[in-house]
Amino acid sequence: MAADVLSEVLSAVRLTGSVFFDVTATSPWVAEAPPSAEIADAVMPGAQHAIEYHLVTRGSCWISIVGGAPFEPVQLREGDIAVIPHGEPHVVSSAPGMRAEPDLKVHRRPNDDSALPFQLKTGNEGASDAHLICGFFACDVRPFNPLLEALPRFMRISRGTSSATDGLLEQFIRSASAEMRDKRAGAQSVLNKLSELVFIDAIRSYMDELSTENTGWLSALRDPLVGRAIALLHGQPARSWTLEELAAESGASRSGLASRFTYLMGYPPIQYLTRWRMQLAAKRLSEKGVKVAAVAQEVGYDSEAAFSRAFKRFSGRSPSEWRS
Template sequence: MAVALDSMSDRPTDPRLTRMDDALTTLLHDVRPRGALFDRSLLRPPWSLRFEEGTPLALLTMLSGRAWVTSVGPADGPGGAEPVPLDPGDVVIVVGSDPYVVADDPATAPLAVVHEGNRCTTPDGALLLDDLPMCGGDPDALDGLPMCAGDTDPPDPAGASAARPHGVLLKGTYQVAGSVSARVLDALPRIARIPAVPEGRPALEMISREIRRDAPGQQVVLDRLLDLLLVSGLREWFELPEARAPSWYRGHADPVVGRALKLMHGEPARPWTVASLATAAGASRARFAQRFTELMGQPPMTYLTEWRICQAADLLAHTDDTVEAVSRQVGYANAYALSVAFKRTMGIRPTEHRRTVHR
């Protein structure tokens, strides 16, 4: 217990800084699944699925077996992008609505196309009403088997030879909207692979169990579990050397800039100045401004303006608050002041933005 108390002693005493207002926490408030769609599929090689659902974000993992994920959008060329391996327990985040393929081997041509609403067709467009030969049967045949356990493969549910091991694919999709959420998506590559970590196994096991249940509140539970999987995946991804974490994430780790970011994210309506932020962050005005600009790539007040406008855009899109009310929530004296800043940043006035998103 003494160790825990000692570790708390280095934290800032300003009560405004004790709230979890780091950039990732704040940005993820609007990146939440609503009616998350999960699929768990037992697949017999050779198998290959082309996904054309158009959802902005998908999470994939193999509970057993290995797969490859390939982006095949218009920008990827005729052969698609470089295939990304997906080992048991890995999590892949697919960003954007362009098609992608998940297969047992990059050379396996798609045998089915999954459209919006889980409607499946053959590659030539014929509606699929029955299982394909690659579908290995009831995924519940996996009950009691270890999950994310390396090369452990489930037995053939039909009792056939296990010479060709099955794969178990778990997929969850997100409906994401909002200017704030876009900052998270913009910080990710088209396909982000997070290697398996022991901390991720409980969430995957809970999701797999919950999908098999038919109990009240199941959708809420799945939404929260997908939330957990995404947040933990993002944290792991941004810590990887190859991830090139965005400035708003890197800045949180800096003792000076991180304090200022928490305050800006947590209390955007306060009349912040460079001087007041520097004082709250425990640095001189000159040192704070220089450090912030070096780390974030823009001056403090420029960042604050962009953050306020992002929040205003989401409030206009998702609430019925008047422009006057929104202006006060994000740090502007009145609707006119917000309108000027909004048009300078977004290119349109707040009322035009609201009409556009409500079409």
């Protein structure tokens, strides 16, 4: 049930992957990435948010987040993938403690995707000691992205996490090497889809590691009671749910569901439903030819006017303003 909800959210927030850089590095070397907010539209035109990732296919390197709360450098070894969900500035280097000036010029998507990934060589001359594949995941953050809110500042997925993860990482590495070498038609699309699969599996691995003390959307999905309630809301978002009906179908008391849901999510079930409806509506409004009245009905509003008021109250824009 939780897996289906995760799939629905990934679709609603329009997750898309992109393999952007093919990096060959010779020590000593360093590259610093700016905040993703500064480059999101350049690397993924139209993206509200960009998540950066780095996959080490050979050798090793160090990664550290700069600015904000202290973050100790982390060593990445062959087969590791690092993900920076919230787009914080960070440094990837041959040794910890190195810094560089971010190069904004390289973060511009070409008109023809066949030009991707950009091949970059960095560091000294001579035989390289590291090879990385780096890219981005674009997604919507507005009006509601419960997944992004639940992810940590940094994620590292290594070989040995699970057999499924190992299989995806190996396939991604093999395919990336072959596609970059042979430049076959559709290579970028293949690599982008594989990167998305690796990211989704990374989310699932992170979710499996959460303890019972964790809160947030992913913890809520894992919770037997709250997970059932969320699945019901996602299954029938247009239904005029009441807390009593949701509790009954979830197999709990009204107070029990409200208390547990609010503890894990920070707000009650019906407020979650409203947020989810607004995200569904935002996605539909981005599609050409879809009428506002039809969207209103799809997400559970009897009138276009009532929907428009609710959407503007939540997003700060009317449906027509959002669409434009």
